[in-house]
Amino acid sequence: MAPPLLFRLSRLILLLLSLAVAAAARIVPVQYLYPPFNLTYLNFIDTNGVFLLSPAANFSAAVYNAGATEAASSDDSQSRYFFSVLHTASRTPVWTATTAGSTILESVVLSLSATGLTLLDPSAARPDPAWSTPRLRQPVAALRLLDTGELALVGGRDNATTLWSSFDHPTDTLLHGQTLRFGAPPLSSSASDHDLSPGAYHLVLTGGDALLQWGSLTYWALSSDPAAVQDSSHPVASMAINASGIYLLADNARDTVYRLLFPSPPAATAIMGLKLDPSGHLRALTLTAGAGAPTTAWAAPANDCGLPLPCPALSLCTPGGNGSTCMCPDALSTYSSKGGCTPADGSVLAVPGSSCDADNQQRYRYVSLGAGIGYLPTRFAVPDTSGDAPTACRDLCSANCSCLGFLYKNSSRSCFLLRDQMGSVSRADAGVGLFIKALPPPAPQRRGSSSPLSLITIVFGIVLPAVAAVLISLLLYAMLKKRRPQVLKKKKSGGGGGGSWFKLPAMLSSSRASSSSVPSGDGEGVGEDEDDVLIPGLPTRFTFADLDAATDGFKWQIGCGGFGSVFRGELPDRSTVAVKRMNVGLGGTQGRREFLTEIAVIGNVHHVNLVKLRGFCAEGPRQQLLVYEFMNRGSLDQVLFRGAKLEWPARLRVCVGAARGLAYLHGGCDRKILHCDVKPENILLDDRGGVKIADFGLAKLMSPDQSGLFTTMRGTRGYLAPEWLMNAPITDKADVYSFGMVLLEIVRGRKNSKKHQPATAEDDHETSEYFPALALELHEQGRYAELVDARLEGRADVAEVARVVRVALCCLHEDAALRPSMSVVSAMLDGTMDAGEPRVELLRYLRMYGRGLVDLRPAGWMDPPPGNNKGSDTTAAAASSSWSPPSCVSAQQLSGPR
Structure with a gap:
């Protein structure tokens, strides 16, 4: 009987040990977590994702499912997990390790090691981290979570050295005891309550204010809030919050520049957080120790109509006692809960870049939303122009590819261009006019079955003439290639400079005579085998003969510099221009294509404070000329x-x-x-x-x-x-x-x-x-x-x-x-x-x-020689330095399209 008894005892001991291990696995560490440590959200299902608690359990570090707090029906929302610091009682995220694409899925692992924290998918072909802490100056001894909500990697003796802190990298929340420094990345709202990746709204700290922005548009400023008080004119160095209010602090962290006190401050012991929510509201939250959602002590903007998108795009937001209401302005009567308002006459609203299309530019129109309707972000914007008539504002918008409309204030004659994206609109003074760029409705297409007569009409009225035109074009092309003309005569549409820039790209597809047979001035021309360069959106194209005649053989030089020489000229329409003859070569077809592309970009830049590019000339490998408007005071x-x-x-x-x-x-x-x-x-x-x-x-x-x-x-x-x-x-x-x-x-x-x-x-x-x-x-x-x-x-x-x-x-x-x-x-x-x-x-x-x-000069710099610094186009000459910084081209390419 002894062996069976011993066997049963051993099984019981093993069962008790396994239960003890399982129980230990569910125990959540307090304050410290030590490397190495790896987990997925599956490891902590029993603890609601929590794997680390602060000493008083005010805050917890967790693998957090944002969709689990709501009865979300989407499978996708249930599978989105984030590495977050939560207010424990309300499970409100106050910090999230997230950039675009760093959602934790089933296979993604959170790893704590001596080198830091990392989120990665080891099953991926190239397991690059979705998110990680930067390289640290010494090995990590522990991950620490404090009752202030600060999550920190610590090292050194007795864990006394902070190597990295979540307080230095805020996401959408600023906690009591935490500061947002001037020059640091802004607070960014989450995309939604279920998606904690970065959203569309930002709290930006500048040298003189704190701003709420939607994209590049400011819709609230702390200094303009009725409750804000200015205490000094020092530059703003940081922003902080406590139980009494919000403070913009000077560099010494004691003197306040602005302070904004809450109307009903909570108890001094309350845990306060300043949170930018997905709607764009900035809220001061009281995070209570008990269960329940946080309470709002203060919010900005004061009502929903102060937000960029309280209603769909171009809808009119009207504040009321029971919340805001949304409706379309009279000129935009078609309403869609998703797409916003559209013109009642069927016109198509412009989208960014649509005005760059030459055909669209000839057909666009502007829809007035009526007097007394304005656009909130213009309150904080700098006018694009002041003192000009509304027609000048319209023309400025027409020439801007990203412009979707404009707002004009009659009192100050100020012009504001509305770019890139449009939110909802709001009530304004009667002297404000808001105009939206649109294209006429597309022509209706006739419906019905085709008849033998219609087929005959199509064949003989369209197909045969098209075939004949192609054959004639091929014949003319062969004749032109065989016979090179000696001189290209001036054309009224090009030589006079009076043509609009968007009508001229077709000139580039004409005979090679316009670019190959005109004398270049140095005996060189473009070869017959060069491909025609077709660049849409070019300004007026002049021939070299046009500009030679306009400047009287480049006789009246008014300036010179590193880029070239500038000459005064007069076009056939009697307008005076400045002709810049650049000291560069085209460098073949590719170089010519790049040159023309850049001309198209510069030609599309129109502003009252920028010199207007009237046209250009690109003939031969050494003839690059730019034609500008003339400024008579120099x-x-x-x-x-x-x-x-x-x-x-x-x-x-x-x-x-x-x-x-x-x-x-x-x-x-x-x-x-x-x-x-x-x-x-x-x-x-x-x-x-x-x-x-x-x-x-x-x-x-x-x-x-x-x-x-x-x-x-x-x-x-x-x-x-x-x-x-x-x-x-x-x-x-x-x-x-x-x-x-x-x-x-x-x-x-x-x-x-x-x-x-x-x-x-x-x-x-x-x-x-x-x-x-x-x-x-x-x-x-x-x-x-x-x-x-x-x-x-x-x-x-x-x-x-x-x-x-x-x-x-x-x-x-x-x-x-x-x-x-x-x-x-x-x-x-x-x-x-x-x-x-x-x-x-x-x-x-x-x-x-x-x-x-x-x-402050680079090594090898030499002063320009005397006499080479005259006119309005001066660039200092210098010897080549041994140091070579990134070119301006690279700097612009890094900025990307806007």
Whole structure:
């Protein structure tokens, strides 16, 4: 009997051990989890996905199924899991390890190792992590979760060193004790309650405010909230929340810039969180210790109609006591719960890019939504133009591929282009007009069976003429190929320059005579075997003979530089133009195709503060000419440095106009365009007060092997941003830096360069200092009047001077990420936004350069030879440097289409 008894006892012991192991597996660790550790959501079904608790169980780390909290019928929602930190009682996510595509599926593993945290699918062919913590400075000892909601990887002795923290990488929630730093990625809403991947709404912290944005459109600003109070004018460095309210803090983390107090603050011991929800609302949530959903202590915007999409697109949102209502404006009577409102007459609303189609541009129309209907995001936007008639605003929208309509304010004559996407509309003042771009309804097609007569009509009326046309075209092509004409006579549609740009691409498919038989000026022409280049959307195409006649044999030179020489010309319609003859070659068919493509891009960029491209010429391997509108006062450097003095109001107009032009290049056209050579020589003026940026896009036209014509860099000494010299990525903030230097020169009326020669002996004391360093010093002392051009003799508004100087210094921050965008610069200069406060610690290099302790020039830089710096098209000549930064072309390509 003994053996059976022992056998039974052994089985009982094994069963008890297995139960103990299973029970231990379901025990959730508290505060610390140690590597190595791997899991899927299947490992913790019994614990609701939780695998780590904070000491008081306020928060938990879990593999979280967002769809499981609702009675979701979709199988897809039930299978979406995320690695999240949850408020335990309400299971509200406050942080999620997610980027686009990092959803945890059944086969995805969350791994904790000595190198960090990783989400990956080991069964994939290439198991690249969907998400992981960055490379850490020492091995990980543990994963730690605190009662503040902070999830951290710790190391070192006694786990005292924080290697990575979720508080430094917020997703959609900011918790009490956590700060959102200026320059850090914004808070992003989740796509929906069931999908925690990044959504469409963002909370962005700028140097002077906190903004809610939908795409690039701002729809709420903390400074404009009725409950907000401004305590100081310091630059904003961080944002924080506690039980009493929201605070924008200065760099010392103590002084408040703005504070917004909650109307009914909860208890001081409450756990507060600021959450950007999927609808676009920013909510202050009280996360209670007991069960139940969080309560909302405050929300912005105040009502649903303050959101970009409370109703379907173009629907009219009307706030009410029981919530908002949605309906279509009278002009858009067709309503669809999914597609929004459409024109009652059957017109087709434009979509981004549709206006680039030449046929559509000839047929589009604008649908007025009626007086008193506006568009919320324009409240926080900078006007694209001011002072122009509505027709000019319409034409500006027509020429912009991404424009879907425009809003015009009669009181200020301001024009706002509505780009890329449209939300719902709202009530506004009677003086506001909203116009939506549309195409006429398609022609109705007749229905019914075909008859023998209709078949005969089709055959003899369409097919046979088409066949005959093809045969005749082939015959003419063979004759033209056999016989090369000597000179292409001028055509009325091309030579006069009066044709519209969207009617001219067909000219490229005409005979090769237009590109091969015209003398190139140097005995070279395009070979007969070159393929015709067909590029849609080109501006007016001129022949070389047209422009030779217009400039009287290139007789009247008005400027020259690295890109080429500029000549004054007159077209047959008596309009004056500036003809730029570029110092580059086409480089074969592919080079010619790229050149024409870039011309199409630049020709489609239209703004009141950008010089308009009237046309071009591309003949032979060495004939590239650009035809621009003529600005009769010349460049800013001619007027400011060498001409009569420019009064202060005119200087301020130059500042604002140039800023608006650059802001449009960076964010208003369908592609982001970096200028890469912002300087007074490239800002042109006319006698009617017009201010226009020139030479935008020319650096993009230059191929990398052609950059040696002026320098291996893109820019001019004295205006180059520090990142050009530090092998750092080049973004639009390089243009912001250059523009800051230009602003200081406009204030002073002289070049910033230390080597500038004084006009008289009396002026010597003004030129001995490096002016940006002097501007920084006098800014700290508040002595702005001493920075103004002495020739103005005190005729300058000191408050406006102070604003311009402060904006300029903000543009010169050594860290590119901390410079304002050009749209913000424009708003600060025209007074629609308060000027930011420069951060002195980011400007110390200016003093060092002024004392000769550092050199802001690349190795091998040589000054341009005397006499090569004249006209309105000047680019500093330089020897090739041993350092080769990324070209401007690469910077634009990295930005991608907008």
